[in-house]
Amino acid sequence: MKNDAPANPLEILAYIISAQIKDHTIVYVGTGLPMVAGILARKTHAPNITMVYESGGQDPIQGGMPWSVGGPFTWRKSPVVMEMAYSFGQCYNGYVDIAFLGFAQVDRYGNVNTHMIGDDFHQPKARLTGSGGNNDLTSLTENMVLVGLQTPEKFPEKVDFITSVGHLRGGNTRKEAGLPGNGPVAVISQCGVFDFEPKTKKMRVKTLHPGMTLDIAQMCTGFELLKPEGEIPLTPMPTPDIIEILRREVDPRGVFTSLPSA
Amino acid sequence: MGVFDYSREALENLKIDDPGILDRLVDFENARAVHLNKNRSKKDKRISLKEAVAEFVQDGDVVLDTGFGYVRTCIQSHFEIMRQGKKDLQMIGAPNTNQSYMIVTGSVRYSHNSYTGAEMRGTDRNYTRQLKAGKVRILSEWSHGGIAQGLKAAQLGSPGLLSKQMLGSDIVKYNPYLKVIQNPLKKESDPSLFIPALYPDVTFIHAQAADKYGNAYIYGPTVNDLAGAAASRKVVITAEEIVPEMDIRCNKKGSIIPFFYADAVVELPYGALPGSMPGYYYWPRQWWEKLMRFSAINEENIGKFIDEWVFGTKDQIEFIEKLGGAKWMIEARRQTKAAEGDNEDVDFSYQEYTINNDPGIFY
Numbered sequence: 325m326k327n328d329a330p331a332n333p334l335e336i337l338a339y340i341i342s343a344q345i346k347d348h349t350i351v352y353v354g355t356g357l358p359m360v361a362g363i364l365a366r367k368t369h370a371p372n373i374t375m376v377y378e379s380g381g382q383d384p385i386q387g388g389m390p391w392s393v394g395g396p397f398t399w400r401k402s403p404v405v406m407e408m409a410y411s412f413g414q415c416y417n418g419y420v421d422i423a424f425l426g427f428a429q430v431d432r433y434g435n436v437n438t439h440m441i442g443d444d445f446h447q448p449k450a451r452l453t454g455s456g457g458n459n460d461l462t463s464l465t466e467n468m469v470l471v472g473l474q475t476p477e478k479f480p481e482k483v484d485f486i487t488s489v490g491h492l493r494g495g496n497t498r499k500e501a502g503l504p505g506n507g508p509v510a511v512i513s514q515c516g517v518f519d520f521e522p523k524t525k526k527m528r529v530k531t532l533h534p535g536m537t538l539d540i541a542q543m544c545t546g547f548e549l550l551k552p553e554g555e556i557p558l559t560p561m562p563t564p565d566i567i568e569i570l571r572r573e574v575d576p577r578g579v580f581t582s583l584p585s586a
Numbered sequence: 587m588g589v590f591d592y593s594r595e596a597l598e599n600l601k602i603d604d605p606g607i608l609d610r611l612v613d614f615e616n617a618r619a620v621h622l623n624k625n626r627s628k629k630d631k632r633i634s635l636k637e638a639v640a641e642f643v644q645d646g647d648v649v650l651d652t653g654f655g656y657v658r659t660c661i662q663s664h665f666e667i668m669r670q671g672k673k674d675l676q677m678i679g680a681p682n683t684n685q686s687y688m689i690v691t692g693s694v695r696y697s698h699n700s701y702t703g704a705e706m707r708g709t710d711r712n713y714t715r716q717l718k719a720g721k722v723r724i725l726s727e728w729s730h731g732g733i734a735q736g737l738k739a740a741q742l743g744s745p746g747l748l749s750k751q752m753l754g755s756d757i758v759k760y761n762p763y764l765k766v767i768q769n770p771l772k773k774e775s776d777p778s779l780f781i782p783a784l785y786p787d788v789t790f791i792h793a794q795a796a797d798k799y800g801n802a803y804i805y806g807p808t809v810n811d812l813a814g815a816a817a818s819r820k821v822v823i824t825a826e827e828i829v830p831e832m833d834i835r836c837n838k839k840g841s842i843i844p845f846f847y848a849d850a851v852v853e854l855p856y857g858a859l860p861g862s863m864p865g866y867y868y869w870p871r872q873w874w875e876k877l878m879r880f881s882a883i884n885e886e887n888i889g890k891f892i893d894e895w896v897f898g899t900k901d902q903i904e905f906i907e908k909l910g911g912a913k914w915m916i917e918a919r920r921q922t923k924a925a926e927g928d929n930e931d932v933d934f935s936y937q938e939y940t941i942n943n944d945p946g947i948f949y
Binding site for chain 2 (some may be wrong): 341355356378379380381385387388389390391392393394395396397399400401405407408409412416436439445446447448450452453454455456457458459460463464485486487488493497498502503504557577
């Protein structure tokens with residue numbers, strides 16, 4: 325049965341993430357949408373990528389959608405499953421090209437917070453997970469892509485805790501802190517795709533999704549977004565062919581790409 | 587005055603008045619002396635889980651959480667630690683998801699924190715509440731990779747290593763063990779992070795198979811367990827199956843923990859429950875969803891949950907009965923075999939636990 329419904333926001337996000345992946349690269353993926361995006365990329369424009377996971381799983385054969393990053397689908401018949409120290413070591417040693425992560429907060433320099441909300445470490449409004457592998461990947465991976473919902477609270481002027489350094493205080497400060505790689509190269513939200521202006525490393529609008537305006541994107545942001553010169557391009561949307569591959573072959577049960585029913 | 591020069595900024599930020607509490611985790615001399623004193627003889631080390639916890643877990647010990655949160659993690663051993671009322675433990679691990687419910691009963695009082703949560707099941711509100719109530723003190727903040735490197739440094743026989751992780755982040759400001767130093771070989775400025783070798787007091791590792799001497803075979807992600815076994819002062823191997831030594835020697839071509847690390851061996855089928863065990867069983871997924879979405883939300887719910895699942899069961903066999911007995915065992919094995927690519931045509935869709943819908947099944 326063919327499903328001709330227009331792409332829903334999660335499907336669109338999965339496609340936009342997948343578009344960041346170049347063929348013949350090694351991709352470090354978390355579960356959820358980044359994994360959907362990785363498989364979609366492999367079935368469309370990037371058939372020769374190698375996917376690696378924080379479980380240490382390398383290049384698993386495709387199975388279902390994993391329930392956990394340590395689950396069997398992330399190391400299904402993997403030729404090798406690396407110890408944790410080595411799996412992050414491969415990022416530092418230049419064997420990972422791009423990684424995708426979420427955040428609770430991100431600031432204009434791409435610094436990420438997954439630790440706490442509030443200003444008192446001992447009495448936080450909410451204590452969050454802590455770093456997990458977020459800091460390791462953001463510190464080490466050549467190109468980092470951040471994915472999440474955009475609201476003024478989640479995009480504040482200053483994050484409540486710097487779990488992972490993006491571009492720190494802008495300019496050259498990431499490198500001065502001793503960190504390798506390009507750091508965050510893109511932020512993807514429901515509003516658009518953002519990059520970082522090369523000199524100041526401040527977050528800049530790159531493209532807006534259809535129906536979005538700069539005013540709306542700005543209203544969803546707790547700091548002033550930089551604007552590119554000239555007209556802001558629209559984010560390319562998935563073609564019906566791609567949506568069909570996504571629905572038929574990548575996430576047929578809609579584990580990560582169906583909207584929760586009301 | 588102690589022997590270690592901890593970061594003063596971190597001690598202040600963490601409000602640690604007596605830094606002596608931090609020493610055991612990095613006290614190499616003591617760990618080496620303990621290792622040198624271990625009985626080397628290749629003897630039958632099998633005892634029960636009750637005996638192992640009673641003998642090898644002392645109040646106040648630094649306990650390493652193993653596996654990957656709820657994959658091949660020694661959770662039934664954690665439950666026995668809680669049943670025996672062990673207290674004031676420090677918990678370290680990457681991740682250390684399981685410390686959260688152990689705080690409620692007072693078994694864990696100190697955290698070397700890396701990641702507490704259950705991924706997409708939602709934020710662990712229990713941990714926030716325990717933290718605010720002062721029932722847990724964070725002694726240090728880490729990234730996963732930082733703990734992995736600290737344990738690996740111990741396994742490598744090194745005082746520590748220089749890392750490029752955590753630099754510039756607030757984690758460094760909340761970790762007394764870390765020091766930013768200049769890479770001594772570089773002429774230009776090259777900040778690097780010194781991570782000391784980490785030596786937990788006691789480590790339970792759940793393996794697929796072990797022989798009675800403690801040679802333990804792990805299949806699937808080993809995560810930090812090979813390093814943790816080498817570093818830890820006391821090591822208890824629990825295993826799905828106890829196999830002859832020749833089986834380990836001839837057939838088990840994978841990751842092996844050598845017998846001389848092991849102080850005790852426990853035959854413990856289903857010892858990773860309610861986590862998953864590669865090759866043996868899939869998660870009871872609704873258990874974790876109920877923990878995070880219902881039980882963790884207030885003190886009453888979490889208390890009831892622990893009473894029911896930890897104190898209400900005396901061992902893993904009673905735990906299986908509560909999950910659904912033989913029916914659960916069959917489903918969990920089918921699912922894990924299929925997920926690993928060793929079984930066909932299994933439908934992974936399931937009835938999720940939500941606050942409005944408790945399916946009452948665990949597969």
